[in-house]
Structure formats: structure tokens, C-alpha cells
Amino acid sequence: MSSENSQHIVVVGTKPDIIKQAPIYHELRERGHDVLLCHTGQHYDHNLSQSMLDEFGVREDVNLEVRGGVNDLVSGITAKLSAYLRGIVASGGSPITYVHGDTTTAMAGALASFGERQALVHVEAGLRTLSPTTDVLKGWIEQGADLDWASFRDESVRRDSWSKGSKEPSPEQFNTRVADAGSDLHAAPVELNRDFLVEEGFAPAAIDVVGNSVVDALQQAIDGSDKNQVLEKYPQMGDGSFLRFCVHRRENTTNRERFDLLMDAMEALLEQGHHVLFIRLIGTEAAIDNFGRRQWLADLEERYGDALISTPVWDSYLDVIAAMSMCAVIVTDSGSIQEEANVLEVPCVTLRFGSDRSETFLAGSNFLAPPVSKELMAAVVHQVFEHRGELSWKRVYPEGASSMLVDAVERRLADDSLRISEEWRYGLRARLR
Structure with a gap:
């Protein structure tokens, strides 16, 4: 996958999604990438959705408008996002889907991207309860x-x-594990998340520790508050x-x-x-x-x-x-x-x-x-x-998470290694070309 026809689909559905995905959306746009914001509709009350979109200066390009309980959300988001991704491919695009964290939107978005065999970036990957x-x-x-x-x-x-070993918070611990299972790039906030992912058998080369984009959002809020x-x-x-x-x-x-x-x-x-x-x-x-x-x-x-x-x-x-x-x-x-x-x-x-x-x-x-x-x-x-x-402590999360994450994506696009394969995992790509 190259960057020439890539379309970066930033998926949001909840208030935390919007807060943490907005800096990534802006970073991608500032670097000249083709970016679309897809809202699943999971959160739709004004104070959980539109007010956050307005505050962080982002506008949804599509709203899937999925409603209902957890199972309704999973099935609805998966089906509608799958159709949306197929439409992009039919138009000649190569979608790269960005899902965030441990929400139902992240899990269902990962299912859709994985099912369509398109590239998936898991923002805030490797969240595991201790x-x-x-x-x-x-x-x-x-x-x-x-x-x-x-x-x-x-x-x-x-x-x-x-x-x-904890299954709590639930369903968040389920959601993040499913999203990780289908991801091509695990954007882990801290080294501890990388450790969890490696322990579970994920390819180390598919994991980048990039910090947490909440720092970028917080800085904007601190400056404007x-x-x-x-x-x-x-x-x-x-x-x-x-x-x-x-x-x-x-x-x-x-x-x-x-x-x-x-x-x-x-x-x-x-x-x-x-x-x-x-x-x-x-x-x-x-x-x-x-x-x-x-x-x-x-x-x-x-x-x-x-x-x-x-x-x-x-x-x-x-x-x-x-x-x-x-x-x-x-x-x-x-x-x-x-x-x-x-x-x-x-x-x-x-x-x-x-x-x-x-x-x-x-x-x-x-x-x-x-x-x-x-x-x-x-x-x-x-x-x-x-x-x-x-009490005093060293801040856990560094500045510039959105920039580090987009750097990680661009490196993989440059050498055509964003999509995970067994050939890539074993380092055989050059021989097989």
C-alpha cells in the first residue's frame, strides 16, 4: 500500500474518541493527506458529540447514525462501515481506518476493516487491566x-x-482485545502497553510506542480554558x-x-x-x-x-x-x-x-x-x-503523540509495510518480489 491513493478514515463514536482522534485528524490534514472523519453515531447527545466536534474544530464527513444496545451497535457499525469502505475501494481508493481505544465503535470498526481486508491502525492499543x-x-x-x-x-x-487477568472494565477489555487482533499498526501509548502486546504474541515490529493524543487535546484545552x-x-x-x-x-x-x-x-x-x-x-x-x-x-x-x-x-x-x-x-x-x-x-x-x-x-x-x-x-x-x-511524579505521556503516530504510519507507507503479512513478519518481502 502506497500513500498515493490512500484515504485515511478517522473513526469516532464517543466523546473520548472525538477528544483523542481530533488531534490525529488535524495532524494528517496538515501533512496533506486525504482524510475523512466517520462518526458511527454511538454517542449522539449534544454534550457528548456535537459540542466536542465544534470545540475541536472537526466536521464529520459521514455519520453512520447507528443506534441501539451494544449488540445493535456492533452489528450496525460493522455493516455500515464495511459498506462505506467498499465504496471507497470501488472508487479507486485504499482506505486506512483509524479506530481509538476500547469503545464499541473501536471494536466494530476493527471488525469492519479486518473483514474488508483493509489497513487498520489501532490508536491507544494494548490497554490491559492490572x-x-x-x-x-x-x-x-x-x-x-x-x-x-x-x-x-x-x-x-x-x-x-x-x-x-481482569475482564473489567467490560465491555472495554473485550473491545480492545478484538481491535488489537485485527490491527496492522498498534499505536501503543506507553512501553507497558507494548509489553502486554508482545506477551500476547503480537509482532513487535507492528507496535510503535507513540504516547497518548490526549496530551495534544489537553494542551489545546489548557490554552483555551x-x-x-x-x-x-x-x-x-x-x-x-x-x-x-x-x-x-x-x-x-x-x-x-x-x-x-x-x-x-x-x-x-x-x-x-x-x-x-x-x-x-x-x-x-x-x-x-x-x-x-x-x-x-x-x-x-x-x-x-x-x-x-x-x-x-x-x-x-x-x-x-x-x-x-x-x-x-x-x-x-x-x-x-x-x-x-x-x-x-x-x-x-x-x-x-x-x-x-x-x-x-x-x-x-x-x-x-x-x-x-x-x-x-x-x-x-x-x-x-x-x-x-x-506527591510528585514524572509525567507518563510525552508531548507530540499525534505527530509520532502519523510518523509511524508514513514510515510504513513509504516502504509498503503497513499491511501485515507472513512474508513481512519473516522479513521475506524483498526475496519474494
């Missing part, structure tokens, strides 16, 4: 509210405290004491026991005197209603007044980043937010049993608070809050 070993987790649970900070911090940054806009609405955030608290993962918002523990932990933090910015995403809102927490939340808002800001997810990424940078600790079950916190130099606490951004654990910017008891979760958050002044 969870605490059984002994480490049991030790934390036994300590509960009496968590020993020094030993907890020491264990958190040691690689031998963590093990592979205005903290005063946030402070005009929420002046109490100006003292830098707030905890940004959000949960939206399916395993947390569809499991009543876990969700109740998470909400009880947030209430416990308020009772301890902490201030909380509670961001309610779509999954959060559904869980609040499904598990009868709406009146509880209203009572909490009345009881704690300005100490609790409870709000739906915001339209503006610039405001999101401005608010995050003003917080004392970010408490989340999001994957991308763990990355953003590392770059923003704000300590993070992850409300899951593990993380697929475990490089942030090892760096010392992120700490795990598994949803096993409200006492343990509240203790982890409180300890990180109390010790935040002594």
Missing part, C-alpha cells in the same frame, strides 16, 4: 478505615503488586479543596451493591468535611433512578449546600479541564480521566478493582480504591487528599 494481587487486595480490605498510607503507597507503585468561567458559576471551587467525583462504568452503575457502596463512600467523605464536585453522566443518572437514589441525592444537596456541587456532565471540555485543574483530588472510574490527571498534576483515585491505565499507578499519580467497602474507599481518598502536597 488489578491488585489477591494478597495485596485482602491486606487493604483488612485495614479498611485504618489504611496505612506508607505501606499502601509503597505497594501501589510496585509492579509485583499487580496482576493481569478560562478558570474564571467555572468560578463565576461555582465560586466555592476557588479554594482548591474540592474532590471531583464521577462514576459511569457499567460494572459500577448496573451493580446495585457496588453503586450503593460508591454513593455511601461519597457521603462519608462529605461527612468528614470534604467538598465534592459530583459529575453525573448518563450511566450515573440511570443508576440513581434505578436504585432509588434520587431523593437521597436531593437530601444530600440540601444538607451540605455549597460543599456539594451536583451537576450533569458539562458541554465544554475547556471548562471540564479548568475545573479538574482546580481540584485537590480527582476521584473517578473513567479511564481517560486517569490520563488527564497525570498530565494536569492532580492526584487521582480510581474507583474500580483495577485499571487499564495502570502505568499511572506505577508512576505514583493514581491510587486504587476498590468498591468493596465505603470505609476503604473513603480512607484511600482521604489519605491521598491529606498527603497530596508530598
